[in-house]
Amino acid sequence: MRAFYENRNEDFYCRDTRYSRKTIGCVSHLHYHIELGFFMGGRVRASIDSNRYEVGAGDIVVVFPNQIHSFEMLERGDYILLIINPDFLPEFARQFTTALPTTGLLHGAADDEELRGLIEKISDVYFSSEPYREMIIRGYLLAFFGKILSRLELHDVQSRDYRVLGMILNYCTNNSDKNLSLGMLEKELHISKYYISHIMSNKLHIGFNDYINSLRVSNACKHLLKTDLSITEISEIVGFNTLRTFNRAFVKQMGVTPSDYRTKKQSDKVSSSIPI
Secondary structure: OOOEEOOOOOOEEEEEOOOOOOOOOEEEEEOOOEEEEEEOOOEEEEEEOOEEEEEEOOOEEEEOOOOOEEEEEEEOOOEEEEEEOHHHOHHHHHHHHHEEEOOOEEOOHHHOHHHHHHHHHHHHHHOOOOOOHHHHHHHHHHHHHHHHHOOOOEEEOOHHHHHHHHHHHHHHHHOOOOOOOHHHHHHHHOOOHHHHHHHHHHHHOOOHHHHHHHHHHHHHHHHHHHOOOOHHHHHHHHOOOOHHHHHHHHHHHHOOOHHHHHHOOOOOOOOOOOOO
16 A cells, blocks of 8 residues: 655644534555544545445544554545544553554444543634643543543554654654665664665555655645745755656655645645645
């Protein structure tokens, strides 16, 4: 499954159809954050790693850190989407870093009145300006995930691999504008370049060069949407050696050219990840 790495800067993001009528939809991507969809209506096709799910009213979808995932809206309906930095909830660090759910779909869990009450409180506080907002949200999130995690069947993963993967992703995220190579990572991280290649292929199902390009494209999307820099300037800033390489990688990832992406940024015709 081809996917790009999305570099998210915030600890917590919420989208709620009670406050915004944006549809839910994103191409295959991954990030360090947890992503949770709470569906009260509509119909969605979800993909998490190699699993495909048909999601409907009353369902909850949970995506753990660094799992490749995508959503396709098939029928509009009410939902709440949460994207959470796992470091925001250190109490659950072990679960989020050393385990994965057997399934990311919880049928009927969104019909639970207690869970619905908690997630609506989380959303209401997020869209408010009340004092101690972040601490209140964190408290509700702890209660919410305390209930959700008890419903998920978790299985242990090779924790060493995931620690190494975290080191690789962190280094590449912070240095994506540089001329990165497996040899450079081997020297900087003191990890065999063959092991780096293996772990990325095994865990992310993506080659090193494709991953680096996808990370740069993700950063380029931010510049295209938020600045008036020229496409050539953006290409250089995010780390591409030539404009031709940038255009080719961008079209491969996003399905449109950088200029078309910028022009159509307000249109649903552009397939992109969850907005940052």
